[in-house]
Amino acid sequence: MRLNPLRTRALLPALLAVCGLAQAQTAQMVVAQPADVRSTNPGVNRDNTTDGVVLNMVEGLVGYHQNGTVGPLLAQSVATSADGLTYTFKLRPNLKFHNGDVLTSADVLWSWKRYADPKTDWRCLSDLDGRSGAKVVSATAPDPQTFVMTLEKPSAVFLDTLARTDCGMMAILSKKSVKEDGSWDKPIGTGPFKFEEWKRGEYLTMSAFKDYVSPPGAKVDGYLGNKKPLVEQVKFLVVPDMSTSKAGLQSGAIDAGQITSSDVQELKSNKNLTVMGVTDAGKNTLLMQTNDPVLKDERIRQAIALSLDMKQIVEASSEGLAKVNNSAIPESSAFYSQIQKKGYKYDPAKAKQLLKEAGYKGQPIVILANKRAHVPSFSVAVLSQAMMQAVGINAQIEVLEWATQLDRYNSGNYQMSSFSYSSRLDPALAYEQFSGPKAKQPRKVWDDPYVQKLIDQSFVESDVKKRQFLFDQLHTVMLEKTPLIVFYNITDSWAVRKRVTGFSVWEGKPLLWNTKIAAK
Numbered sequence: 001m002r003l004n005p006l007r008t009r010a011l012l013p014a015l016l017a018v019c020g021l022a023q024a025q026t027a028q029m030v031v032a033q034p035a036d037v038r039s040t041n042p043g044v045n046r047d048n049t050t051d052g053v054v055l056n057m058v059e060g061l062v063g064y065h066q067n068g069t070v071g072p073l074l075a076q077s078v079a080t081s082a083d084g085l086t087y088t089f090k091l092r093p094n095l096k097f098h099n100g101d102v103l104t105s106a107d108v109l110w111s112w113k114r115y116a117d118p119k120t121d122w123r124c125l126s127d128l129d130g131r132s133g134a135k136v137v138s139a140t141a142p143d144p145q146t147f148v149m150t151l152e153k154p155s156a157v158f159l160d161t162l163a164r165t166d167c168g169m170m171a172i173l174s175k176k177s178v179k180e181d182g183s184w185d186k187p188i189g190t191g192p193f194k195f196e197e198w199k200r201g202e203y204l205t206m207s208a209f210k211d212y213v214s215p216p217g218a219k220v221d222g223y224l225g226n227k228k229p230l231v232e233q234v235k236f237l238v239v240p241d242m243s244t245s246k247a248g249l250q251s252g253a254i255d256a257g258q259i260t261s262s263d264v265q266e267l268k269s270n271k272n273l274t275v276m277g278v279t280d281a282g283k284n285t286l287l288m289q290t291n292d293p294v295l296k297d298e299r300i301r302q303a304i305a306l307s308l309d310m311k312q313i314v315e316a317s318s319e320g321l322a323k324v325n326n327s328a329i330p331e332s333s334a335f336y337s338q339i340q341k342k343g344y345k346y347d348p349a350k351a352k353q354l355l356k357e358a359g360y361k362g363q364p365i366v367i368l369a370n371k372r373a374h375v376p377s378f379s380v381a382v383l384s385q386a387m388m389q390a391v392g393i394n395a396q397i398e399v400l401e402w403a404t405q406l407d408r409y410n411s412g413n414y415q416m417s418s419f420s421y422s423s424r425l426d427p428a429l430a431y432e433q434f435s436g437p438k439a440k441q442p443r444k445v446w447d448d449p450y451v452q453k454l455i456d457q458s459f460v461e462s463d464v465k466k467r468q469f470l471f472d473q474l475h476t477v478m479l480e481k482t483p484l485i486v487f488y489n490i491t492d493s494w495a496v497r498k499r500v501t502g503f504s505v506w507e508g509k510p511l512l513w514n515t516k517i518a519a520k
Contacts, residue, residue, distance in 0.1 A: 032257030042168025052509030058171035058189030063223035084154030105141035277321035282490030
Protein backbone atom coordinates (compact mmCIF):
# COMPACT_ATOMS: atom_id res chain seq x y z
CA MET A 1 0.00 0.00 0.00
CA ARG A 2 1.40 3.40 -0.98
CA LEU A 3 0.37 6.83 0.25
CA ASN A 4 -1.62 9.21 -1.91
CA PRO A 5 0.07 12.56 -1.08
CA LEU A 6 -3.03 14.64 -1.89
CA ARG A 7 -5.25 12.45 0.26
CA THR A 8 -2.77 12.50 3.12
CA ARG A 9 -2.53 16.30 3.09
CA ALA A 10 -6.31 16.50 3.20
CA LEU A 11 -6.71 14.09 6.11
CA LEU A 12 -3.83 15.04 8.39
CA PRO A 13 -5.22 18.37 9.69
CA ALA A 14 -8.36 16.61 10.90
CA LEU A 15 -6.26 13.82 12.37
CA LEU A 16 -4.11 16.29 14.26
CA ALA A 17 -7.16 18.08 15.59
CA VAL A 18 -8.83 14.90 16.81
CA CYS A 19 -5.64 13.83 18.55
CA GLY A 20 -5.53 17.14 20.38
CA LEU A 21 -1.91 17.82 19.43
CA ALA A 22 -2.59 21.54 19.30
CA GLN A 23 -2.71 21.36 23.09
CA ALA A 24 0.46 19.21 23.17
CA GLN A 25 -1.10 16.55 25.39
CA THR A 26 2.12 14.68 26.05
CA ALA A 27 0.48 12.60 28.80
CA GLN A 28 -1.94 11.15 26.25
CA MET A 29 -1.07 8.20 24.04
CA VAL A 30 -2.89 7.82 20.73
CA VAL A 31 -3.40 4.32 19.36
CA ALA A 32 -4.84 3.92 15.86
CA GLN A 33 -7.58 1.31 15.50
CA PRO A 34 -8.73 -0.01 12.08
CA ALA A 35 -12.36 0.08 13.23
CA ASP A 36 -14.52 1.38 16.05
CA VAL A 37 -15.36 -0.83 18.99
CA ARG A 38 -18.70 -2.58 18.61
CA SER A 39 -19.62 -1.99 22.26
CA THR A 40 -18.01 -1.55 25.68
CA ASN A 41 -19.90 -4.57 27.07
CA PRO A 42 -17.32 -7.36 27.70
CA GLY A 43 -17.96 -10.49 25.66
CA VAL A 44 -21.14 -9.02 24.17
CA ASN A 45 -21.39 -7.60 20.63
CA ARG A 46 -17.64 -7.80 20.19
CA ASP A 47 -14.81 -8.47 17.79
CA ASN A 48 -11.03 -8.69 18.24
CA THR A 49 -10.59 -4.91 17.97
CA THR A 50 -13.26 -4.39 20.64
CA ASP A 51 -11.65 -6.96 22.95
CA GLY A 52 -8.28 -5.24 22.57
CA VAL A 53 -9.73 -2.00 23.93
CA VAL A 54 -12.12 -3.29 26.60
CA LEU A 55 -9.63 -5.68 28.24
CA ASN A 56 -7.48 -2.73 29.29
CA MET A 57 -10.40 -1.70 31.53
CA VAL A 58 -11.83 -4.95 32.90
CA GLU A 59 -10.48 -8.19 34.35
CA GLY A 60 -11.77 -11.65 35.25
CA LEU A 61 -11.11 -14.20 37.93
CA VAL A 62 -8.40 -15.77 35.76
CA GLY A 63 -6.39 -14.71 32.74
CA TYR A 64 -3.85 -15.92 30.22
CA HIS A 65 -0.13 -16.21 30.76
CA GLN A 66 2.10 -15.39 27.78
CA ASN A 67 2.42 -19.12 27.01
CA GLY A 68 -1.34 -19.63 26.73
CA THR A 69 -1.84 -21.29 30.11
CA VAL A 70 -4.30 -19.85 32.63
CA GLY A 71 -3.55 -18.37 36.04
CA PRO A 72 -5.30 -16.36 38.79
CA LEU A 73 -6.02 -12.69 38.09
CA LEU A 74 -8.68 -11.21 40.38
CA ALA A 75 -8.48 -14.52 42.16
CA GLN A 76 -5.58 -15.02 44.53
CA SER A 77 -5.87 -18.78 44.14
CA VAL A 78 -7.99 -21.40 42.38
CA ALA A 79 -8.53 -24.80 43.99
CA THR A 80 -10.10 -27.75 42.17
CA SER A 81 -11.82 -30.61 43.97
CA ALA A 82 -10.52 -34.17 43.60
CA ASP A 83 -13.39 -35.10 41.27
CA GLY A 84 -12.66 -32.11 39.01
CA LEU A 85 -16.13 -30.65 39.44
CA THR A 86 -15.79 -27.83 41.99
CA TYR A 87 -13.63 -24.73 41.57
CA THR A 88 -13.03 -22.48 44.57
CA PHE A 89 -11.75 -18.97 43.83
CA LYS A 90 -10.22 -16.97 46.68
CA LEU A 91 -10.25 -13.27 45.75
CA ARG A 92 -7.24 -11.00 46.15
CA PRO A 93 -7.87 -8.61 49.07
CA ASN A 94 -8.51 -4.87 48.86
CA LEU A 95 -9.34 -4.69 45.17
CA LYS A 96 -11.50 -1.78 44.04
CA PHE A 97 -13.77 -0.99 41.14
CA HIS A 98 -13.18 2.20 39.18
CA ASN A 99 -15.92 3.95 41.20
CA GLY A 100 -14.12 3.18 44.48
CA ASP A 101 -16.35 0.33 45.65
CA VAL A 102 -14.52 -2.68 47.10
CA LEU A 103 -14.74 -5.92 45.12
CA THR A 104 -16.39 -8.86 46.94
CA SER A 105 -17.63 -12.29 45.92
CA ALA A 106 -21.15 -10.83 45.76
CA ASP A 107 -20.01 -8.81 42.74
CA VAL A 108 -18.59 -11.95 41.17
CA LEU A 109 -21.87 -13.77 41.70
CA TRP A 110 -23.87 -10.85 40.28
CA SER A 111 -21.58 -10.75 37.22
CA TRP A 112 -21.93 -14.50 36.66
CA LYS A 113 -25.73 -14.39 36.95
CA ARG A 114 -25.79 -11.58 34.41
CA TYR A 115 -23.65 -13.56 31.95
CA ALA A 116 -25.78 -16.67 32.53
CA ASP A 117 -28.95 -14.75 31.63
CA PRO A 118 -29.68 -15.37 27.92
CA LYS A 119 -30.95 -11.77 27.66
CA THR A 120 -27.36 -10.55 28.14
CA ASP A 121 -26.41 -12.32 24.90
CA TRP A 122 -22.96 -13.24 26.24
CA ARG A 123 -20.88 -14.86 23.52
CA CYS A 124 -19.68 -17.74 25.69
CA LEU A 125 -22.87 -18.80 27.45
CA SER A 126 -23.18 -21.91 25.25
CA ASP A 127 -19.71 -22.99 26.41
CA LEU A 128 -20.83 -23.01 30.03
CA ASP A 129 -24.50 -24.03 29.97
CA GLY A 130 -23.95 -27.50 28.52
CA ARG A 131 -24.87 -26.80 24.91
CA SER A 132 -21.35 -27.01 23.51
CA GLY A 133 -19.01 -27.40 26.45
CA ALA A 134 -18.97 -27.46 30.23
CA LYS A 135 -22.14 -26.98 32.26
CA VAL A 136 -22.09 -24.87 35.42
CA VAL A 137 -24.71 -26.33 37.78
CA SER A 138 -24.17 -23.95 40.70
CA ALA A 139 -22.38 -20.74 41.66
CA THR A 140 -22.21 -19.46 45.24
CA ALA A 141 -20.49 -16.82 47.34
CA PRO A 142 -20.08 -18.44 50.79
CA ASP A 143 -18.09 -15.50 52.19
CA PRO A 144 -16.96 -12.08 50.88
CA GLN A 145 -13.62 -13.41 49.57
CA THR A 146 -14.75 -16.79 48.22
CA PHE A 147 -16.59 -17.71 45.03
CA VAL A 148 -17.42 -21.32 44.11
CA MET A 149 -18.51 -22.81 40.79
CA THR A 150 -19.53 -26.45 40.29
CA LEU A 151 -19.67 -28.29 36.98
CA GLU A 152 -21.83 -31.19 35.88
CA LYS A 153 -18.82 -33.02 34.37
CA PRO A 154 -15.05 -32.45 34.49
CA SER A 155 -13.66 -30.09 31.85
CA ALA A 156 -10.02 -29.47 30.98
CA VAL A 157 -10.92 -26.17 29.29
CA PHE A 158 -13.24 -24.63 31.90
CA LEU A 159 -10.69 -22.12 33.20
CA ASP A 160 -9.56 -21.45 29.64
CA THR A 161 -13.15 -20.50 28.78
CA LEU A 162 -13.24 -18.04 31.69
CA ALA A 163 -9.94 -16.53 30.52
CA ARG A 164 -10.79 -16.32 26.81
CA THR A 165 -10.58 -12.81 25.44
CA ASP A 166 -13.56 -13.32 23.14
CA CYS A 167 -15.54 -14.10 26.31
CA GLY A 168 -14.50 -10.73 27.70
CA MET A 169 -12.50 -12.71 30.28
CA MET A 170 -15.84 -13.13 32.08
CA ALA A 171 -15.07 -9.65 33.39
CA ILE A 172 -16.16 -8.96 36.95
CA LEU A 173 -18.16 -5.75 36.91
CA SER A 174 -19.77 -3.37 39.35
CA LYS A 175 -23.57 -3.54 39.41
CA LYS A 176 -23.46 0.14 38.50
CA SER A 177 -22.21 -0.82 35.01
CA VAL A 178 -25.87 -1.26 34.07
CA LYS A 179 -28.77 1.18 34.25
CA GLU A 180 -31.76 0.81 36.55
CA ASP A 181 -33.65 -1.08 33.85
CA GLY A 182 -30.76 -3.57 33.51
CA SER A 183 -29.56 -2.25 30.16
CA TRP A 184 -25.85 -1.69 29.59
CA ASP A 185 -24.33 1.68 30.49
CA LYS A 186 -20.54 1.58 30.70
CA PRO A 187 -17.81 -0.71 32.06
CA ILE A 188 -17.01 -0.12 35.73
CA GLY A 189 -14.35 -2.74 36.20
CA THR A 190 -11.13 -3.31 38.10
CA GLY A 191 -8.57 -2.98 35.28
CA PRO A 192 -5.57 -0.65 35.11
CA PHE A 193 -7.54 1.88 33.03
CA LYS A 194 -11.04 3.25 33.48
CA PHE A 195 -13.55 4.26 30.84
CA GLU A 196 -13.84 7.96 30.06
CA GLU A 197 -15.61 8.70 26.77
CA TRP A 198 -16.73 6.96 23.61
CA LYS A 199 -17.55 9.12 20.60
CA ARG A 200 -18.89 6.58 18.15
CA GLY A 201 -17.02 6.36 14.89
CA GLU A 202 -14.24 8.64 16.14
CA TYR A 203 -12.50 7.60 19.35
CA LEU A 204 -12.67 6.03 22.81
CA THR A 205 -10.64 7.38 25.71
CA MET A 206 -9.64 5.80 28.99
CA SER A 207 -7.56 7.10 31.89
CA ALA A 208 -5.21 5.56 34.43
CA PHE A 209 -6.91 3.99 37.47
CA LYS A 210 -4.87 5.38 40.36
CA ASP A 211 -6.07 2.75 42.86
CA TYR A 212 -5.20 -0.20 40.63
CA VAL A 213 -3.45 -3.11 42.36
CA SER A 214 -1.33 -5.25 40.05
CA PRO A 215 -1.43 -9.04 40.19
CA PRO A 216 1.83 -10.67 41.33
CA GLY A 217 4.76 -10.83 38.93
CA ALA A 218 7.92 -8.97 38.05
CA LYS A 219 7.20 -8.58 34.32
CA VAL A 220 4.38 -8.43 31.82
CA ASP A 221 2.99 -11.93 31.27
CA GLY A 222 0.06 -11.84 28.87
CA TYR A 223 -2.88 -10.52 30.91
CA LEU A 224 -1.12 -11.46 34.15
CA GLY A 225 2.12 -10.33 35.78
CA ASN A 226 3.23 -6.77 36.42
CA LYS A 227 0.57 -4.29 35.31
CA LYS A 228 0.93 -0.58 36.04
CA PRO A 229 -1.07 2.26 34.42
CA LEU A 230 1.79 4.69 33.77
CA VAL A 231 0.34 6.87 30.99
CA GLU A 232 -2.37 9.31 32.10
CA GLN A 233 -4.74 8.86 29.18
CA VAL A 234 -5.08 6.63 26.13
CA LYS A 235 -7.10 7.57 23.07
CA PHE A 236 -8.09 4.76 20.70
CA LEU A 237 -8.53 6.64 17.45
CA VAL A 238 -10.62 5.12 14.66
CA VAL A 239 -8.52 5.21 11.46
CA PRO A 240 -9.97 2.75 8.94
CA ASP A 241 -7.59 3.72 6.16
CA MET A 242 -4.13 2.28 6.83
CA SER A 243 -2.40 4.85 4.63
CA THR A 244 -3.82 7.56 6.89
CA SER A 245 -2.62 5.66 9.95
CA LYS A 246 0.83 5.41 8.38
CA ALA A 247 0.87 9.15 7.74
CA GLY A 248 -0.16 9.82 11.34
CA LEU A 249 2.65 7.62 12.63
CA GLN A 250 5.16 9.45 10.47
CA SER A 251 3.93 12.89 11.53
CA GLY A 252 3.63 12.08 15.22
CA ALA A 253 -0.16 12.44 15.35
CA ILE A 254 -0.39 8.73 16.18
CA ASP A 255 1.85 6.99 18.71
CA ALA A 256 1.13 3.35 17.82
CA GLY A 257 -0.78 1.53 15.14
CA GLN A 258 -0.93 -1.53 12.95
CA ILE A 259 0.72 -1.27 9.51
CA THR A 260 0.62 -3.39 6.39
CA SER A 261 3.49 -5.79 5.75
CA SER A 262 4.25 -3.89 2.54
CA ASP A 263 5.07 -0.78 4.60
CA VAL A 264 7.42 -2.54 7.03
CA GLN A 265 10.69 -1.86 5.23
CA GLU A 266 9.89 1.80 4.58
CA LEU A 267 8.90 2.54 8.16
CA LYS A 268 11.89 0.65 9.55
CA SER A 269 14.04 3.40 8.03
CA ASN A 270 12.16 6.15 9.88
CA LYS A 271 14.36 7.28 12.77
CA ASN A 272 11.33 8.18 14.91
CA LEU A 273 9.62 4.80 14.65
CA THR A 274 10.14 1.26 15.89
CA VAL A 275 8.57 -1.52 13.84
CA MET A 276 7.31 -4.58 15.72
CA GLY A 277 6.45 -7.99 14.34
CA VAL A 278 3.85 -9.50 16.67
CA THR A 279 2.99 -13.19 16.37
CA ASP A 280 -0.17 -14.69 17.83
CA ALA A 281 -1.88 -18.08 17.93
CA GLY A 282 -3.95 -17.45 14.81
CA LYS A 283 -3.08 -19.60 11.81
CA ASN A 284 -2.55 -18.89 8.10
CA THR A 285 -3.56 -22.02 6.24
CA LEU A 286 -4.50 -23.75 3.01
CA LEU A 287 -7.70 -25.70 3.53
CA MET A 288 -8.49 -28.79 1.45
CA GLN A 289 -12.00 -30.14 0.92
CA THR A 290 -11.58 -33.83 1.67
CA ASN A 291 -15.02 -34.54 0.17
CA ASP A 292 -13.92 -33.17 -3.20
CA PRO A 293 -13.67 -35.83 -5.98
CA VAL A 294 -9.99 -34.96 -6.55
CA LEU A 295 -8.80 -33.98 -3.09
CA LYS A 296 -10.43 -36.89 -1.28
CA ASP A 297 -7.32 -38.84 -2.34
CA GLU A 298 -4.85 -38.47 0.51
CA ARG A 299 -1.91 -38.88 -1.89
CA ILE A 300 -2.90 -35.78 -3.85
CA ARG A 301 -3.19 -33.74 -0.66
CA GLN A 302 0.26 -34.95 0.42
CA ALA A 303 1.64 -34.14 -3.04
CA ILE A 304 0.38 -30.57 -2.69
CA ALA A 305 2.15 -30.22 0.67
CA LEU A 306 5.40 -31.65 -0.72
CA SER A 307 5.27 -29.29 -3.71
CA LEU A 308 5.38 -26.20 -1.47
CA ASP A 309 8.58 -24.53 -0.34
CA MET A 310 7.14 -23.48 3.01
CA LYS A 311 10.07 -21.29 4.01
CA GLN A 312 9.91 -19.28 0.80
CA ILE A 313 6.13 -18.85 1.06
CA VAL A 314 6.28 -17.70 4.68
CA GLU A 315 9.19 -15.30 4.20
CA ALA A 316 7.63 -13.72 1.12
CA SER A 317 4.10 -13.39 2.49
CA SER A 318 5.21 -12.01 5.88
CA GLU A 319 7.98 -9.69 4.65
CA GLY A 320 10.45 -11.86 6.56
CA LEU A 321 8.74 -11.31 9.93
CA ALA A 322 7.42 -14.87 10.45
CA LYS A 323 8.75 -18.40 10.33
CA VAL A 324 7.25 -21.73 9.34
CA ASN A 325 5.06 -23.56 11.85
CA ASN A 326 3.08 -26.49 10.43
CA SER A 327 1.47 -27.18 13.82
CA ALA A 328 -1.96 -26.04 15.01
CA ILE A 329 -0.18 -25.10 18.25
CA PRO A 330 1.88 -21.87 18.32
CA GLU A 331 5.54 -21.93 19.27
CA SER A 332 4.80 -19.76 22.31
CA SER A 333 2.51 -22.42 23.80
CA ALA A 334 3.48 -24.55 26.77
CA PHE A 335 2.32 -27.53 24.65
CA TYR A 336 4.68 -26.83 21.72
CA SER A 337 6.84 -29.96 21.94
CA GLN A 338 9.55 -31.53 19.79
CA ILE A 339 6.80 -33.46 18.01
CA GLN A 340 4.97 -30.22 17.22
CA LYS A 341 8.14 -28.90 15.55
CA LYS A 342 7.92 -31.58 12.86
CA GLY A 343 6.63 -30.35 9.52
CA TYR A 344 6.50 -30.96 5.80
CA LYS A 345 9.65 -31.26 3.70
CA TYR A 346 9.91 -29.63 0.30
CA ASP A 347 10.20 -32.56 -2.12
CA PRO A 348 8.91 -31.84 -5.68
CA ALA A 349 10.14 -35.23 -6.97
CA LYS A 350 8.13 -37.15 -4.39
CA ALA A 351 5.14 -34.90 -5.08
CA LYS A 352 5.23 -35.89 -8.76
CA GLN A 353 5.53 -39.55 -7.79
CA LEU A 354 2.46 -39.36 -5.54
CA LEU A 355 0.46 -37.63 -8.25
CA LYS A 356 1.32 -40.41 -10.66
CA GLU A 357 0.38 -43.08 -8.13
CA ALA A 358 -2.94 -41.35 -7.53
CA GLY A 359 -3.69 -41.24 -11.26
CA TYR A 360 -3.96 -37.46 -11.32
CA LYS A 361 -4.89 -36.35 -14.87
CA GLY A 362 -4.54 -32.57 -14.62
CA GLN A 363 -7.98 -31.84 -13.20
CA PRO A 364 -8.23 -28.18 -12.11
CA ILE A 365 -7.81 -27.45 -8.42
CA VAL A 366 -9.13 -24.00 -7.50
CA ILE A 367 -7.72 -22.01 -4.56
CA LEU A 368 -10.08 -19.41 -3.09
CA ALA A 369 -8.43 -16.23 -1.83
CA ASN A 370 -9.21 -12.66 -0.82
CA LYS A 371 -7.17 -9.46 -1.01
CA ARG A 372 -7.63 -8.05 2.49
CA ALA A 373 -4.54 -5.99 3.31
CA HIS A 374 -3.85 -7.42 6.76
CA VAL A 375 -3.92 -11.14 5.87
CA PRO A 376 -1.67 -13.10 3.45
CA SER A 377 -4.54 -14.92 1.71
CA PHE A 378 -3.73 -13.76 -1.82
CA SER A 379 0.07 -13.87 -1.58
CA VAL A 380 -0.01 -17.40 -0.12
CA ALA A 381 -2.39 -18.47 -2.90
CA VAL A 382 -0.19 -17.02 -5.68
CA LEU A 383 3.01 -18.58 -4.36
CA SER A 384 1.31 -21.92 -3.77
CA GLN A 385 -0.21 -21.89 -7.25
CA ALA A 386 3.19 -21.40 -8.89
CA MET A 387 4.80 -24.22 -6.90
CA MET A 388 1.89 -26.59 -7.45
CA GLN A 389 1.99 -25.90 -11.18
CA ALA A 390 5.71 -26.66 -11.19
CA VAL A 391 4.99 -30.30 -10.26
CA GLY A 392 2.14 -30.63 -12.74
CA ILE A 393 -0.90 -29.64 -10.67
CA ASN A 394 -3.43 -27.56 -12.58
CA ALA A 395 -3.80 -24.98 -9.80
CA GLN A 396 -6.03 -21.96 -10.36
CA ILE A 397 -7.00 -19.01 -8.16
CA GLU A 398 -10.44 -17.49 -7.65
CA VAL A 399 -10.37 -14.14 -5.83
CA LEU A 400 -13.47 -13.37 -3.76
CA GLU A 401 -14.67 -10.67 -1.43
CA TRP A 402 -13.99 -11.77 2.15
CA ALA A 403 -17.68 -12.12 3.02
CA THR A 404 -18.21 -14.41 0.03
CA GLN A 405 -15.16 -16.51 0.84
CA LEU A 406 -16.37 -16.84 4.43
CA ASP A 407 -19.79 -18.01 3.20
CA ARG A 408 -18.09 -20.59 0.99
CA TYR A 409 -16.01 -21.74 3.97
CA ASN A 410 -19.05 -22.07 6.22
CA SER A 411 -20.88 -24.14 3.60
CA GLY A 412 -17.81 -26.25 2.70
CA ASN A 413 -18.17 -25.08 -0.92
CA TYR A 414 -14.54 -25.03 -2.06
CA GLN A 415 -11.69 -27.24 -3.22
CA MET A 416 -8.91 -25.27 -1.54
CA SER A 417 -9.05 -22.02 0.38
CA SER A 418 -6.27 -19.70 1.53
CA PHE A 419 -7.75 -18.96 4.92
CA SER A 420 -6.75 -17.51 8.30
CA TYR A 421 -8.07 -18.76 11.65
CA SER A 422 -8.28 -16.57 14.74
CA SER A 423 -6.47 -17.50 17.95
CA ARG A 424 -7.36 -20.46 20.15
CA LEU A 425 -4.84 -20.77 22.94
CA ASP A 426 -5.74 -24.13 24.45
CA PRO A 427 -4.72 -26.81 21.91
CA ALA A 428 -8.01 -28.69 22.38
CA LEU A 429 -9.84 -25.60 21.15
CA ALA A 430 -7.29 -25.08 18.37
CA TYR A 431 -7.86 -28.57 16.93
CA GLU A 432 -11.62 -28.40 17.49
CA GLN A 433 -11.65 -25.17 15.48
CA PHE A 434 -11.25 -27.06 12.20
CA SER A 435 -12.17 -30.65 13.15
CA GLY A 436 -15.57 -32.32 13.37
CA PRO A 437 -18.39 -33.96 11.42
CA LYS A 438 -18.98 -32.20 8.11
CA ALA A 439 -22.57 -33.50 7.93
CA LYS A 440 -23.48 -31.44 11.01
CA GLN A 441 -21.00 -28.60 10.54
CA PRO A 442 -20.01 -28.14 6.86
CA ARG A 443 -17.31 -25.62 7.82
CA LYS A 444 -15.24 -28.33 9.48
CA VAL A 445 -12.14 -29.31 7.50
CA TRP A 446 -11.06 -32.54 9.19
CA ASP A 447 -13.73 -35.21 9.58
CA ASP A 448 -12.14 -38.29 11.15
CA PRO A 449 -13.73 -40.36 13.98
CA TYR A 450 -10.35 -41.34 15.42
CA VAL A 451 -9.22 -37.71 15.50
CA GLN A 452 -12.48 -36.64 17.08
CA LYS A 453 -11.99 -39.23 19.82
CA LEU A 454 -8.56 -37.76 20.62
CA ILE A 455 -9.98 -34.23 20.69
CA ASP A 456 -12.87 -35.27 22.93
CA GLN A 457 -10.37 -36.85 25.35
CA SER A 458 -8.33 -33.64 25.40
CA PHE A 459 -11.40 -31.70 26.55
CA VAL A 460 -11.78 -33.77 29.72
CA GLU A 461 -8.19 -34.87 30.46
CA SER A 462 -6.55 -32.45 32.89
CA ASP A 463 -3.19 -34.21 33.34
CA VAL A 464 -0.64 -32.10 31.42
CA LYS A 465 1.51 -35.04 30.25
CA LYS A 466 -1.50 -37.00 29.04
CA ARG A 467 -2.84 -33.95 27.20
CA GLN A 468 0.58 -33.45 25.58
CA PHE A 469 0.48 -37.04 24.31
CA LEU A 470 -2.96 -36.46 22.77
CA PHE A 471 -1.87 -33.26 21.04
CA ASP A 472 1.30 -34.88 19.71
CA GLN A 473 -0.80 -37.72 18.28
CA LEU A 474 -3.10 -35.22 16.62
CA HIS A 475 -0.20 -33.38 15.01
CA THR A 476 1.37 -36.60 13.74
CA VAL A 477 -1.88 -37.74 12.14
CA MET A 478 -2.53 -34.27 10.69
CA LEU A 479 0.81 -34.35 8.86
CA GLU A 480 -0.02 -37.80 7.49
CA LYS A 481 -3.58 -37.04 6.36
CA THR A 482 -3.05 -33.38 5.34
CA PRO A 483 -6.65 -32.13 5.56
CA LEU A 484 -5.14 -28.66 5.68
CA ILE A 485 -1.70 -27.08 5.66
CA VAL A 486 -0.79 -24.70 8.47
CA PHE A 487 1.94 -22.37 7.17
CA TYR A 488 2.63 -20.01 10.04
CA ASN A 489 1.04 -18.15 12.90
CA ILE A 490 -0.51 -14.79 12.20
CA THR A 491 2.10 -12.07 12.38
CA ASP A 492 0.90 -8.49 12.57
CA SER A 493 3.14 -5.51 11.98
CA TRP A 494 2.94 -2.51 14.28
CA ALA A 495 4.81 0.79 14.28
CA VAL A 496 5.40 2.73 17.51
CA ARG A 497 6.88 6.19 18.03
CA LYS A 498 10.25 5.97 19.79
CA ARG A 499 9.07 8.35 22.51
CA VAL A 500 6.88 5.45 23.69
CA THR A 501 8.39 2.73 25.90
CA GLY A 502 6.86 -0.37 27.42
CA PHE A 503 4.04 -0.71 24.86
CA SER A 504 3.29 -4.29 23.89
CA VAL A 505 0.84 -6.28 21.80
CA TRP A 506 -0.35 -9.76 22.71
CA GLU A 507 -2.61 -11.92 20.56
CA GLY A 508 -3.24 -8.93 18.31
CA LYS A 509 -4.39 -6.74 21.20
CA PRO A 510 -2.57 -3.66 22.52
CA LEU A 511 -1.61 -3.81 26.20
CA LEU A 512 -1.34 -0.27 27.56
CA TRP A 513 -0.15 -1.02 31.08
CA ASN A 514 3.55 -0.35 31.79
CA THR A 515 3.57 2.04 28.82
CA LYS A 516 5.36 5.36 29.21
CA ILE A 517 5.33 8.29 26.82
CA ALA A 518 7.96 11.05 26.79
CA ALA A 519 7.18 14.69 26.15
CA LYS A 520 7.76 15.92 22.61
